[in-house]
Amino acid sequence: MAGDTIVLGGIPSTFDLYSRAVKSALPVIGAGGDSVPSTTLALKNFRVDRDNLAAYCKVTGLRLTDDLPLTYPFTLVFPIVMKLMVSEGFPFPAIGSVHAENVIEQYRPISTTSPLDIEVHAENLREHRKGMLIDVVSEVRVGRELVWRQVSSFLRQGHTSLSDQPRAVPKSDEVPPPPLRTLRVDQKTISRYAAVSGDRNPIHVSTLGAKAFGFPRTIAHGMWSAATILGTVEGRIPGAVTYSVRFGKPIVLPATLNLYADRVEHAEAGESGWNLAIRHPKKGYPHLTATLR
Numbered sequence: 001m002a003g004d005t006i007v008l009g010g011i012p013s014t015f016d017l018y019s020r021a022v023k024s025a026l027p028v029i030g031a032g033g034d035s036v037p038s039t040t041l042a043l044k045n046f047r048v049d050r051d052n053l054a055a056y057c058k059v060t061g062l063r064l065t066d067d068l069p070l071t072y073p074f075t076l077v078f079p080i081v082m083k084l085m086v087s088e089g090f091p092f093p094a095i096g097s098v099h100a101e102n103v104i105e106q107y108r109p110i111s112t113t114s115p116l117d118i119e120v121h122a123e124n125l126r127e128h129r130k131g132m133l134i135d136v137v138s139e140v141r142v143g144r145e146l147v148w149r150q151v152s153s154f155l156r157q158g159h160t161s162l163s164d165q166p167r168a169v170p171k172s173d174e175v176p177p178p179p180l181r182t183l184r185v186d187q188k189t190i191s192r193y194a195a196v197s198g199d200r201n202p203i204h205v206s207t208l209g210a211k212a213f214g215f216p217r218t219i220a221h222g223m224w225s226a227a228t229i230l231g232t233v234e235g236r237i238p239g240a241v242t243y244s245v246r247f248g249k250p251i252v253l254p255a256t257l258n259l260y261a262d263r264v265e266h267a268e269a270g271e272s273g274w275n276l277a278i279r280h281p282k283k284g285y286p287h288l289t290a291t292l293r
Contacts, residue, residue: 003038003121008080011043014198017082021094036134037089040121041080048076048112052196059192060227063234067109070243071227073116073148074104075197077138080120081152084136091125091156092134095201096213098155099222100133102245105149109239110142117141129165131157176284179258180232185220186254193224220251225288229276232261233292241273242293248286256281264291 048068056072057064085094110116117140124135133153140148194200202209203219210218226245230237251257260277273293279286 003040005040005042005119007042007044008083011046011076012079012083014079014082014200017079017086018095018200018202020086021082034091034125035089036091036122036125037084037087039084039087039089040119041084042120043080043118046076046116046118048116050112053112055192055196056227059189059196060224061231062227066112067239068112069227070104070106070230070237070241071223073110073138073140074102074150074223075199076116077118077120077140077150079198080118081136081138084120084122085154090122091132092154093156096156098157099152099247100155101153101247102223102226103151104243104245106239106241106243107145107147107149110140110147114142117143127161128155129163131155176258176279176281177260179279179281180261181259182281183228183257183259184254185224185251185257187218190218190220190224190253193221197221197223199223215250216252218253220253220255222247222288225251225257225278226290229259229261229278229288229290232259232276233274236274237292243290244293245288245290247288249280251278251287257287264293 053068053072054064056062056075057069060069060071062069082094084090085092085097118138120136120138122134122136124133126133133155136152136154138150138152139146190204194205199221203213203215204221205218207218210216222245258279258281260279262275264275265272271293273291276288276290276292277286278288
């Protein structure tokens with residue numbers, strides 16, 4: 001990608017980044033623009049903290065092994081993503097933007113002991129019916145080998161030329177089928193995830209912060225749910241895989257969740273994997289839908 005590359009001396013402090021993010025979310029100072037910053041942020045020779053990894057596995061329900069869980073590198077790139085989103089010239093405010101979709105491509109298993117090189121940049125600013133979308137791309141390499149790539153799509157809500165297009169008729173709430181399992185999540189769990197991941201967005205850890213952004217109470221992190229649902233198929237995820245997640249209605253805490261995992265086989269296309277979902281236990285609407293291929 002053309003542009004400057006800034007090599008960081010270490011993982012940025014999310015405490016400092018969220019202070020800047022809150023300021024950027026204020027209407028008077030609010031970020032905005034119609035261009036994509038050309039800067040790439042890089043971190044070299046990063047080593048995974050085994051204690052942090054163990055805490056991550058415990059709070060998400062995943063197993064601690066010699067390889068990183070598929071979603072764990074998100075916690076490594078997240079502070080760098082935040083640093084990019086609060087930088088001058090980024091078109092969206094970091095707080096108030098909606099994490100709409102997330103796609104992870106893992107090319108092979110990543111050892112917990114491998115030194116990692118990380119790069120983060122933004123691209124593909126575009127219109128959406130609900131506002132503007134931008135992709136933040138994170139890449140993790142071992143040496144020169146690309147081993148993990150993530151595209152996080154963020155939505156800044158507003159009116160665009162697509163806003164007046166006919167909308168699909170929403171499906172009425174329906175009684176969900178019996179789940180593979182149910183899960184109870186509360187503020188204690190989400191506060192632990194916030195500490196482990198560094199994602200201390202007020203909507204996740206502060207009732208006042210959540211209400212300031214229109215939520216009745218705090219909500220769970222989307223990437224906590226994206227990690228937790230993988231526990232339903234743990235041990236059956238190949239080393240090379242694409243994990244595509246779409247976030248639905250937020251999980252307002254505390255909550256009971258229905259978890260689903262359906263095996264998919266397309267012999268003609270040579271494709272196999274899983275369809276995953278987290279749904280409301282009574283109304284059936286999705287909090288998350290995902291595919292593993």
